Amino acid sequence: MTIKIGILGYGNLGRGAEAAISQNDDMELVGVFTRRDPASLTLATPGVAVRSAQDLLSGAPLDIDVLVICGGSATDLPQMTPKYAARYNVIDSFDTHAHIPEHFAAVDKVAGENGHVALISSGWDPGLFSLNRLFGNCFVPQGTDYTFWGPGVSQGHSDAVRRIDGVLDARQYTLPVEEALEEVRSGSNPDLTTRQKHTREVFVVAAEGADTEEITRQIVTMPNYFDEYDTTVHFISQEEMDRDHSGLPHGGFVLRSGAMASGATSVIEYSLKLDSNPDFTSSVMLAYARAVARMSSEGQKGCRTVFDVAPAYLSPRDDGYLRSHFL
Amino acid sequence: MTIKIGILGYGNLGRGAEAAISQNDDMELVGVFTRRDPASLTLATPGVAVRSAQDLLSGAPLDIDVLVICGGSATDLPQMTPKYAARYNVIDSFDTHAHIPEHFAAVDKVAGENGHVALISSGWDPGLFSLNRLFGNCFVPQGTDYTFWGPGVSQGHSDAVRRIDGVLDARQYTLPVEEALEEVRSGSNPDLTTRQKHTREVFVVAAEGADTEEITRQIVTMPNYFDEYDTTVHFISQEEMDRDHSGLPHGGFVLRSGAMASGATSVIEYSLKLDSNPDFTSSVMLAYARAVARMSSEGQKGCRTVFDVAPAYLSPRDDGYLRSHFL
Numbered sequence: 337m338t339i340k341i342g343i344l345g346y347g348n349l350g351r352g353a354e355a356a357i358s359q360n361d362d363m364e365l366v367g368v369f370t371r372r373d374p375a376s377l378t379l380a381t382p383g384v385a386v387r388s389a390q391d392l393l394s395g396a397p398l399d400i401d402v403l404v405i406c407g408g409s410a411t412d413l414p415q416m417t418p419k420y421a422a423r424y425n426v427i428d429s430f431d432t433h434a435h436i437p438e439h440f441a442a443v444d445k446v447a448g449e450n451g452h453v454a455l456i457s458s459g460w461d462p463g464l465f466s467l468n469r470l471f472g473n474c475f476v477p478q479g480t481d482y483t484f485w486g487p488g489v490s491q492g493h494s495d496a497v498r499r500i501d502g503v504l505d506a507r508q509y510t511l512p513v514e515e516a517l518e519e520v521r522s523g524s525n526p527d528l529t530t531r532q533k534h535t536r537e538v539f540v541v542a543a544e545g546a547d548t549e550e551i552t553r554q555i556v557t558m559p560n561y562f563d564e565y566d567t568t569v570h571f572i573s574q575e576e577m578d579r580d581h582s583g584l585p586h587g588g589f590v591l592r593s594g595a596m597a598s599g600a601t602s603v604i605e606y607s608l609k610l611d612s613n614p615d616f617t618s619s620v621m622l623a624y625a626r627a628v629a630r631m632s633s634e635g636q637k638g639c640r641t642v643f644d645v646a647p648a649y650l651s652p653r654d655d656g657y658l659r660s661h662f663l
Numbered sequence: 664m665t666i667k668i669g670i671l672g673y674g675n676l677g678r679g680a681e682a683a684i685s686q687n688d689d690m691e692l693v694g695v696f697t698r699r700d701p702a703s704l705t706l707a708t709p710g711v712a713v714r715s716a717q718d719l720l721s722g723a724p725l726d727i728d729v730l731v732i733c734g735g736s737a738t739d740l741p742q743m744t745p746k747y748a749a750r751y752n753v754i755d756s757f758d759t760h761a762h763i764p765e766h767f768a769a770v771d772k773v774a775g776e777n778g779h780v781a782l783i784s785s786g787w788d789p790g791l792f793s794l795n796r797l798f799g800n801c802f803v804p805q806g807t808d809y810t811f812w813g814p815g816v817s818q819g820h821s822d823a824v825r826r827i828d829g830v831l832d833a834r835q836y837t838l839p840v841e842e843a844l845e846e847v848r849s850g851s852n853p854d855l856t857t858r859q860k861h862t863r864e865v866f867v868v869a870a871e872g873a874d875t876e877e878i879t880r881q882i883v884t885m886p887n888y889f890d891e892y893d894t895t896v897h898f899i900s901q902e903e904m905d906r907d908h909s910g911l912p913h914g915g916f917v918l919r920s921g922a923m924a925s926g927a928t929s930v931i932e933y934s935l936k937l938d939s940n941p942d943f944t945s946s947v948m949l950a951y952a953r954a955v956a957r958m959s960s961e962g963q964k965g966c967r968t969v970f971d972v973a974p975a976y977l978s979p980r981d982d983g984y985l986r987s988h989f990l
Contacts, residue, residue: 355924359804437987462990464802467974469989471791474950474977475943477686523936596946597682600910600939605932609850612927616802619923623801643975643985647794650801658970660764662796663789 338362339629340399341622344369344389344420345406346377348584349429352618353404354381360622362652366400397423401632402625406618414439421447421454421639425632427625429459429617436462444639453632455640458624459617460608461485465590467642468606472592476602479594480525484512484533488586488613496561497538500554502546505574507581509537512589520591523601536567539581541574586613623650665689666956667726668949671696671716671747672733673704675911676756679945680731681708687949689979693727724750728959729952733945741766748774748781748966752959754952756786756944763789771966780959782967785951786944787935788812792917794969795933799919803929806921807852811839811860815913815940823888824865827881829873832901834908836864839916847918850928863894866908868901913940950977 341363343350350368357365365384370377374386392398403424407413409432417428421443430439436457447454457463461483469481490510497506516533519526538555542548552569556562572580587608595601610616624642627649631640648655668690670677677695684692692711697704701713719725730751734740740757747753748770757766763784774781784790788810796808817837824833843860846853865882869875879896883889899907914935922928937943951969954976958967975982 352923352925358924433990436990437983440986457990464798466990470974470978470985473989474953475791475947477946521936523938596679596939596942597685598679598939598942600937600942602938602943602946603936605934605936607932609848609930609932610927611850611929612923612925615923615925615927616929619804619929620802626801641986641990643982643990644973646971646973647797648970651797655970656764658797659767659968662800663760663763663784663793663968663970 338364339626340364340366340401341625342367342369342392342398342400342403342424343406344392344403344416345412346370346372346379346386347406348614349618349621350404350406351380352612352615353406353621354379355615356619356622357381359619360626360652362626363622367398392420392423400424401629402427404618404621404625414442417454417456418442418446421452422450423452425453425628427455427458427621427628429463429621430457431459431462433462440639440641448638451637453628453636453638453640455624455628455642455645457641458621460610460620461588463617463620463642464608465588465606468590468604469592470643472590472604476592476594476596476604479592479602482520482528482533482591482593483588484517484591485588486510486512486534486586488588488610489581489584491584493536493538493561496558497540497555500551502543502551503540504543505541505577507539507577509539511535511537517589517591520593521603521605523593523603525593530564531566534565536562536565538567538569539577540569540571541577542571583611584613586610626650626652665691666953667691667693667728668952669694669696669719669725669727669730669751670733671719671730671743672739673697673699673706673713674733675941676733676945676948677731678707679939679942680733680948681706682942683946683949684708686946687953687979689953690949694725719747719750727751728956729754731945731948731952741769744781744783745769745773748779749777750779752780752955754782754785754948754955756790756948757784758786758789760789767966767968775965778964780955780963780965780967782951782955782969782972784968785948787937787947788915790944790947790969791935792915792933795917795931796919797970799917799931803919803921803923803931806919806929809847809855809860809918809920810915811844811918812915813837813839813861813913815915815937816908816911818911820863820865820888823885824867824882827878829870829878830867831870832868832904834866834904836866838862838864844916844918847920848930848932850920850930852920857891858893861892863889863892865894865896866904867896867898868904869898910938911940913937953977953979 369389377386405428413430493508556567589607592604627645696716704713732755820835883894916934919931954972
């Protein structure tokens with residue numbers, strides 16, 4: 337069975353999903369949908385149409401098995417995912433952890449009423465990191481969870497710096513503190529403050545004549561974003577920014593450490609090192625899109641998360657192959 | 664709901680499972696069953712009976728939700744798991760990778776015909792390492808798999824050394840080669856031979872007057888076990904063996920490395936560092952026993968593996984809690 341994929345939104349994530357389809361032989365891209373002028377986009381895939389997002393909503397539903405929604409979590413997805421779940425099986429990467437319960441409820445209602453499967457918050461955090469937090473708690477019931485992010489670019493923090501007066505461009509890297517990681521790996525279950533776990537490094541292109549000391553002060557004292565961290569600020573030229581900081585690498589570490597009933601320590605570590613955050617995220621989304629298609633074909637409906645997906649559903653291989661090759 | 668657990672077999676794994684029940688509030692140990700004389704065993708849990716394994720098979724089935732079968736893979740489990748799956752939901756840690764398909768078929772037939780759920784090959788390899796091999800292949804479709812074991816005690820290799828003439832006691836450690844691990848972590852996708860990935864270190868207590876050079880020669884040239892590895896042999900006293908080598912630590916690393924469609928490299932790493940292999944393995948088995956109880960209560964039947972279990976089924980927490988705390 338070929339899974340017909342539609343992509344809604346053509347930013348970094350949408351372009352990553354489009355490219356990732358070429359690595360998944362059981363999938364076919366049937367269309368990219370945009371809220372921009374379709375004529376303004378040129379796809380990488382020959383022969384695939386760019387269409388208006390409105391086409392998904394007007395007339396009869398299109399022949400799409402799973403719609404991969406590539407929007408932002410702040411304002412796009414809370415509106416988009418329920419809306420499109422009324423007409424399609426959908427998947428998103430909603431990543432505002434605190435609002436997941438209400439997003440789930442809104443999507444579950446619409447998907448359930450309309451007989452579709454929706455999977456929210458796929459990707460790597462939430463997503464694969466969430467899975468490893470859950471697994472760790474089940475296998476080491478009495479222990480401590482640790483999540484470290486980076487080294488990688490935080491787009492939210494980069495955007496926050498760009499809003500400062502006199503800043504033309506900015507890139508923020510989140511860096512895990514290696515000593516803290518090593519302490520966790522040792523099984524000593526340390527209590528770590530926010531400042532002890534991560535540092536932040538910011539590269540800024542300042543406007544001609546801008547007050548770099550004042551920019552630095554505004555960055556390192558910015559509430560929530562920087563004030564609880566040790567932050568280093570570097571001023572560079574736009575040329576250096578474009579040459580050295582155009583990628584979107586990311587990654588991180590999830591650890592669970594604790595004592596078994598005997599007192600013996602167990603440490604579980606999961607880590608990702610990604611040259612491209614959106615490319616990996618969209619590849620994970622496609623694997624979960626496969627699971628959505630399979631759950632829907634079984635007659636399931638409603639909202640799901642990565643916690644509800646049996647791992648075999650992520651693979652194009654049959655169960656016998658999985659048992660003999662991967663078990 | 665309290666899950667009533669029976670434990671069959673009271674070696675390292677059975678004792679680990681017994682202890683692990685104290686860390687799982689939704690579980691209750693209803694009995695330990697043995698093929699030895701029940702009077703010869705003293706349990707760590709007060710008020711729980713040691714009974715003959717035969718009691719599981721004669722008369723009406725006992726009130727057990729899941730029977731945790733703690734036997735050896737070579738000869739015990741191929742017989743035991745199908746036999747007990749006829750009367751109970753069961754779980755085992757069958758770890759002879761090459762024979763998993765036939766074990767699955769035998770267990771599936773009996774469990775399916777008798778309306779029970781059986782989960783085979785739980786633990787960490789097969790088990791959690793298998794999950795990570797599967798996940799890696801789904802999220803990085805074009806890449807290379809690497810599994811490194813250790814540092815840890817291989818009981819099979821220790822037993823093999825003990826069978827050599829003049830050896831009174833032996834302990835074999837499998838050690839991953841750090842340089843090879845680092846090469847994989849770099850994303851360079853190296854081709855690695857068996858010898859490049861692991862070394863072996865053996866501690867031997869020799870009989871008085873034994874030919875230690877001959878023992879060493881027999882160890883390092885032993886086909887399948889040692890001949891493809893660089894092996895170091897140390898002769899120590901029984902006192903040193905008991906003092907320094909009584910634990911059963913183990914662990915290892917599963918890595919998946921490859922290029923996304925854009926060419927960007929992704930490296931996924933999963934690792935375990937376990938002071939006690941049997942204690943952790945039995946803790947994992949209990950989490951999967953919870954899933955077995957839940958799948959059975961839903962009316963499922965037949966054989967399952969870790970690939971078939973939605974992660975939420977491993978947790979005693981409800982889905983809403985999991986979404987708000989772990990996602």
